[in-house]
Amino acid sequence: MANFCKTIEKISNTTLLLDEERCRANIRLMVQRAEVAGVLFRPHFKTHQSGLVGEWFRDEGVSCISVSSLRMAAYFAEYGWDDITIAFPVNIRELDAIKKLTMRIRLNLLVESQEVVNQLDREGIESGIFIKIDTGAGRTGIPVGQHDEICRLAETINKTQTLKLQGLLAHGGNTYWAKGAEAIRKIAADAALSMDMARKRIGNELLILSWGDTPSCSMMNDNPGFDEWRPGNFVFYDVMQYHIGSCMLSDIAVALACPVVAVHHSRRQAVIHGGAVHLSKDCIRAENDFELFGYVVEFTDSGWGSPVPGAWLGSVSQEHGIVNLPEDMCLRLKPGQLIGILPVHSCLTVDAMKEMTTLNGYPVHCLK
């Protein structure tokens, strides 16, 4: 694929490459998994934040999405998405803008307190409502066992004229630190069971149980009872997901192309223009202060290969990255060459870069 050689030739500084084929395969597989599971697929678009990548979802029949801010909802509404859940608790300072958006599209909001529901009601907001439930991630939401509080909130919502209770929504953030596929599946199964109990207490079997996280949606063998899935990261995956077991390294669809600016043979390291402002400071930590900010790939005629054994991005500052290298690669690397970094956390890398380039050299713009 000579086009990719041209793309690489033209790159003069740090550039986030997107392999459309891998990305579309990731989308297709998750659409199929959701179909088999019998759930509504409402993918989270916070990872790619891109109108174009959104179209690739549409090509697979996706018609409703999740986002993590009102700004992101407004951005995707511009791209024709008209059924959006903002999977982040309502910020009542934004009620005016929320109201405007509800007049254009079908919007679902996330609430977890009486005060916020009362405010939405006072303003006459017409939207779907999910109650945010905490099934163990401990980030936010009403703890799933607090049935009285959940039921009271459901009643308050049901009493309003314009808010429509759609369901209960939880984020499986605790799958990220679970050990192994079985533990991850158990978290999802326990969450489904306890969310179903809360739904039974509310007494409305039509309520949707909405669940989202890439590890469990990538690894569940059967559906323990959810009605809707909202994974996001799977669109690109990353080294963190590989470590968790959600994907193979060959599924990772983005790589940061970084110019080498110095090679240090004595310490078998290269310095690249690729730092925290490109990749974020997210990393995988292990004993003895080991930190992993990304794996190293080399570019081929058609894209990138498997990570180079013994090569990894070991530290980043604002603009610099320090790459540890095996001897032979260190010997042949020269300033001015490009190497690729598979990011530890693709969501934050895309958010930092705000633009990607396909292997054919086309720009892919993201929400700025």
Place this chain on the structure above:
Amino acid sequence: MANFCKTIEKISNTTLLLDEERCRANIRLMVQRAEVAGVLFRPHFKTHQSGLVGEWFRDEGVSCISVSSLRMAAYFAEYGWDDITIAFPVNIRELDAIKKLTMRIRLNLLVESQEVVNQLDREGIESGIFIKIDTGAGRTGIPVGQHDEICRLAETINKTQTLKLQGLLAHGGNTYWAKGAEAIRKIAADAALSMDMARKRIGNELLILSWGDTPSCSMMNDNPGFDEWRPGNFVFYDVMQYHIGSCMLSDIAVALACPVVAVHHSRRQAVIHGGAVHLSKDCIRAENDFELFGYVVEFTDSGWGSPVPGAWLGSVSQEHGIVNLPEDMCLRLKPGQLIGILPVHSCLTVDAMKEMTTLNGYPVHCLK
């Protein structure tokens, strides 16, 4: 200052506030310190990346600057800065754009290898050159004791027609993990001594010894022999610099205003819209998995006060921040209120936000 109340009222989502008075005081003090030290002051603009804040430096008589990328150099050239050092090793994939910029302004470049000097020479680049020296930070540069290599590179530069060797440049990155002011001063003093020895070996007393890092420039009592200072972070400071001892908490000139979206009384925590995409994932780590992503301030009629004792931002995900609170503050906090976060690393916070708002409500744009 009623203006600030209006500013706060108008804020509907996560906003980086800039206290111009504190910022100008930080600039003024560092200009004075550089004068007393008898060094050329070439502040690093990577922290603020803002044309307007640049003007506040000009108001204090600053006329030459450092930046960390070619893009940033081009941005500040647009704002009339005509003497710029790119304090990052030359990326030879950008030679065309570098050449263009050298035709408009006086540009200094950073090199550390023969190959890169040869490339600059072949392209006929007309610029000043600093040799990047590693005085112990271990990031990049020729180790300061390798006199032969430094001298060989100096000779190569001197033989070219268009490159002018200006001096030796080091970054005091190792001051960031030094323990206490004395250790920091010793790092600077040792660096000055060893850089001077390298300069003597080159045999050109006119070469500039350029040094930069906020901790030592904020704490040195006398100048151990540098000719130029390039600190950057001091313009805003942050919680990391406070921990190092470079500043007081009241010197920190930026605070992220974050809407509270949920209050969890049982765990004495609030959830804010303020996460990794706003603050970065940089944090201060201590024993028992303690992580600090920022201190919490409350807004007053005229700005923000001292951090609230017992309150801190303890974790962040992409958009969420979880704030730990003392009981009384937790009791009175409501969804929709704004709290301020003093960032752990202001450089990365500004880079993530790309825009600030003064206490009077004026927008301050940064390089996007």
